[in-house]
Amino acid sequence: MPELPEVETVRRGLAPVMEGARILAVDQRRPNLRFAFPEDFSGRLEGATIVRLGRRAKYLLAELDTGETLVCHLGMSGSFRIEARDGTDLPGVFHMPRGKESVHDHVIFELDGPAGHARVLYNDPRRFGYMDLIATDLIDRHPWFSALGVEPVGNELSAPYLAERFRNKKAPLKAALLDQSIIAGLGNIYVCEAMWRSRLAPKRLAGELVTKAGAPREKLDRLVPAIRDVIAEAIEAGGSSLRDHIQTDGTLGYFQHRFSVYDREGEACKRAECDGTVTRIVQSGRSTFYCPRCQTG
DNA sequence: CCTTGAACCTGGGCGC
DNA sequence: TGCGCCCAGGTTCAAG
Structure with missing residues (x-):
């Protein structure tokens, strides 16, 4: 859950x-x-x-x-x-x-x-x-x-930190973000949501967000606040309640209503200027939801 | 290193 | 109503 x-x-x-x-x-x-x-x-x-x-x-x-x-x-x-x-x-x-x-x-x-x-x-x-x-x-x-990495909300998560950890990394961005030894606490939902917010392609290799010299590229600068914001907003909303975990009193867990891509396969991309369709692919055995139209970074 | 696939479990949803 | 299949918020391990 x-x-x-x-x-x-x-x-x-x-x-x-x-x-x-x-x-x-x-x-x-x-x-x-x-x-x-x-x-x-x-x-x-x-x-x-x-x-x-x-x-x-x-x-x-x-x-x-x-x-x-x-x-x-x-x-x-x-x-x-x-x-x-x-x-x-x-x-x-x-x-x-x-x-x-x-x-x-x-x-x-x-x-x-x-x-x-x-x-x-x-x-x-x-x-x-x-x-x-x-x-x-x-x-x-x-x-x-x-071996746990940094918490996603707080000062430890920064573009320079991720640049260091992503440098020369061959794994797709999706896999790198699920890696608990880099950022601790992200899971499938919020990784998908953060990549959508920062318009980054899930299949992009993590190392491509870093310059040869090891500095964060602009893509990485977009990703950091996207992660921080989506997690902070989800906490504020009481998390997400899915499937058998549907709340019975409605007082907690309503972030699922704010999903931009997660579990929205076939639906329209929510980005104002974008007419793309949310697509589901499988990466490391798990569903990735993203908009191939606007998540090209 | 990296990736895939399977394993651990139960239950909901869907097609037939 | 029932059955079989696919899918699910996570982690870990083996094998290529």
Whole structure:
């Protein structure tokens, strides 16, 4: 499911009930998701207090007062929802119909926090998500994190940085932008959208956005703000809600209505002066949506 | 290095 | 109504 804006939306929704909350109980309903849960998963969580709920790339990080951090990745179909004491869902973060049990509720956290008693449920039909407990001071050296690139929103993402990373790179731009070790948190939707915004061709080789001397070309200067803006706007909109993740209360996740190319195969290009048609191709086994008429840079 | 294809899973949509 | 096929927001691994 989730690219950075969706994970950030989940973080913001969970933070009010999780930050400062004590974990009363953890119901781990199966031995594994994508990977096996760590040894004594519930035992290491129960009794701990969540100091802070953070995010790095597409990872959710619940820092505990035990020196460990609960690390969650939502894979393709993972979601969290919050149930209040009376069993009804709170508005905010959920994708399931209100109050409905699911065989895909794999982990349930019982919390006692500033907002009172609440249950936080992790649901993941495809089980591509995963969780682990990692010593907080070792996270940066953990294999999942040590190679991650820069966050797309912030000062670290700059044309000179991308020029350095793209220089002499033979991979298509699409593949380079999905590479988490260059920019961390972009996924298929926002890569397509950023390339459309900057009028860049998905098949263009990443190295072609850089001069022989290693300086950013004008194409790269266009790309950087396109990435930053699309991610910032998507976070502002509460991310995108697709397919089984359609919001039921309409308060979150409406960026899908602002897609310019993603999932719009055969429809008209939205650029004012352009009469092109959005086309779908497959690159590295994944759909790329773009307008061949105006994305020629 | 780079690319492709497959693997991990379940479910929705579509054509017949 | 059912079946088979294709597709899906991610990551990782093998093989060419």
